[in-house]
Amino acid sequence: MFSTKRAFAGVAIATGAALALAGCAGGEPAETAPTFDPNEKVTLDLAFWGNDVRADMYTKAIAAFNEEYPNITVNASFLGFPEFWEKRQIEAAGGDLPDVMQFDYSYLRQYSENGLLLDLGPYLGNIISTDGFSEQALSIGVVDDTTTALPVGTNAWAMFLNDQLLDTVGVDGYEGDGSWEDYSDWIADVTDAGGGSVWGASDWTGRIQNFELQLRAEGKNLFNDDSTPGFTEDDLSAFWEQGDALRAGASVPQQRLEEIYPKSGFGGGLAASELTWDNFGAGYLGDLGVEADALSVVAPPTAKEGSKDLYLKPSMLHAISASTEHPEAAATLVDFLLNSEEVGAAFGTNRGIPASSTQLAGVDLDPLSQKVYDYESAIADRLGDAPPVPVVGYGTLEEKFRVLGTEIGLGTTTVDDAVTQFFSEISTVLG
Template identity: 70%
Template sequence: MFNKKRALAGVAIATGAALALAGCAGGGDSPDTAPTFDPNEEVTLDLAFWGNDVRAELYNEAIDAFNEEYPNITVNATFLGFPEFWEKRQTEAAGGNLPDVMQFDYSYLRQYSENGLLLDLDPYLGNLIETDPLPQNILDIGVVGDVTYGIATSTNAWGLFTNPVLLETAGVDEFEGGSWDDYTDWMADVTDGAAGAFWGGADYSGRIQNFELQLRSEDSYLFSEDGEPGFDEERLTEFWESGAPIRDGIGIPQQRVEEVLPKGGFDSALTASELTWDNFGAGYLAGLGEGYTELGLVAPPVTKEGAKDLYLKPSMLHTISANTEHPEAAATLVNFLVNSPQSGEIFGTNRGLPASETALDAADLDPLAQQVKDYEASIADRLGDAPPVPIVGYGTLEEKFRQLGVELNFGTITVEDAVSQFFSEMDVVLNQ
């Protein structure tokens, strides 16, 4: 049975605030022997996910397919928009009644797991949850403190999208790779060729992910497993100062960005390139509209040749509540939603490029999805281990970094002041 509960309009989006979660005991103790599931036991599971009507219909199909194999498991599913989904989970967490199975966001995995709200999945790996279709680096994504709490449904990687139509207009070839300075020079060529109609790109120093990319090239990191920063004020100053030439006429002015919100410069055809996660392509094409049928997708600039600076990140994961009364049935459902050929065929790339090789082989990839798959294969030599699961409060710091980038672009703050403000915010978040 599939029950849809629609989100109420006008619910405020909660940004940057850490959830006040109450730790919950019970239900999640790891069995001493490999768990098995009785196919004759009548079980009801609650499944929660975020999305829209399109995704809801896909889950409906997946649950129907699941019930063909497991008719004894009734799945009651509910969905909400992303912010409302997490508001609902916060309320449930406080009351100790999270759904049995949840679609989960990477940024909340540490917070919920460290509060004892998620089931240890390690006892189910290799039996009820198949691991052969999932590469080890994918399995490691869901690990917090040496315990597996989530299984990635899909992955994405950091990439550089380009707009072939604008590049042809500007008379500039595709970015062929190189250093960050090479990328800045390439953007300048596009901006010059566009003659004021559009720009080569935006100030890359406004995104914390580009800073992380450079730090990883230097064998460092944003934050360690223990929440220690892998950079000092001098290094952040250097990074933000590297964006000065872009802010001085090469990149799109911040005022133009503000004028096209909630769209961005890239999907408004005002910039010819964008550094972001590779699963954003479909949204960009939809935003660009008629006349735009393809995008370029190439590797980001290189800080140090041979560095393992890129990594695969989960688009989303599936987790199980620590308080579930039916952990074996819940693990069986998670395995089906992640690994089964039916899930790959039904969801395609709706949740991102399938992480499971079994699901990926069954998915019907459109040209853009095939392009993303080929891109991730092309950067295999740059893929390193994923960083630790984001620290509690990472979203707050990511947003502060973005806001300071906006102020730098407007010219309303100096790099020195921006660095001071970020370190003050970081001190509060890391020591709360």
């Protein structure tokens, strides 16, 4: 049953201290393998963010769940993304989180470290089947050696190519992999052929994920498990300086990008390639007004051949409140939402390519989703373990990195000044 809730006014966001106090609601892990009695009548609250379309999908999923578990009543509610987290913060402060929650990666460390999420370890391979998950996928929801969430769907860093645009300028598509220098040379070739109307790409040094990829190739993390940066000022300076030649004319001028914002250079039809998460493809199709056969998905460059620099990131996760009164029933619901073919059929790729191959079997992939799935399969040998769960405040740092990259492109700041500003931001955000 759905209790449809909308955005509400006057919401006060709970402080980190309040969350820490609420953390005492956490329970002790079970000493023996837990089991669920299907004859027990249980009511669970399920919360997710989304819209009416996603709500209809959950309605179908819960109906399928109740065919198998008629004694579990699921009360589901949804909000828009910002309002969803505002309400979770208030509930966390009062120790009253929903039993099962759709969860976002950027909040996982905050809630896990405050003891607000159930340790799923005792339920894995037991109530929650892990047969359909890769080791990389299972590692995504681990904080401080404890699994507190499991991915619903995954995506990976990728390169999108506009094949129609490349045909127009007469340049072959980038083949994927290769070095960052190779990619920059290819960008320059496309730009030369484009004659001032088409560019090879935007300046890729403006994205923190590309910096992270280069760090991972050298065995480093962007941020470590103790929330310290895994790089030096010299590392960051060297990275941004790689864009000097691009900003001299090879990449889309930053001023031109400002004119078409919020579309990107790729989405605006100016650039023939773009590095981003592989679930952005549907948005590109809408921006460009093209069909899936107009786009290709290939692997990004690498700073070190044979490195495990790529990784799977969750499109979203499912987690269980540590204060739930029905952990076994909640785990049963999570298992169904993650592994059921019926749920796969209901959602398709609305929540990303399913992380569980068991659920994927129920999904009818559209042409673009098939390309993304084939891409993720092709990079299997390049996938490493997921990095530490994002530090609290990662979103702020990611945005600061983007803004500084923009200012470098506009010429309103230098690389040296940008490095100083970014490390100052790190000190402010991470203390």
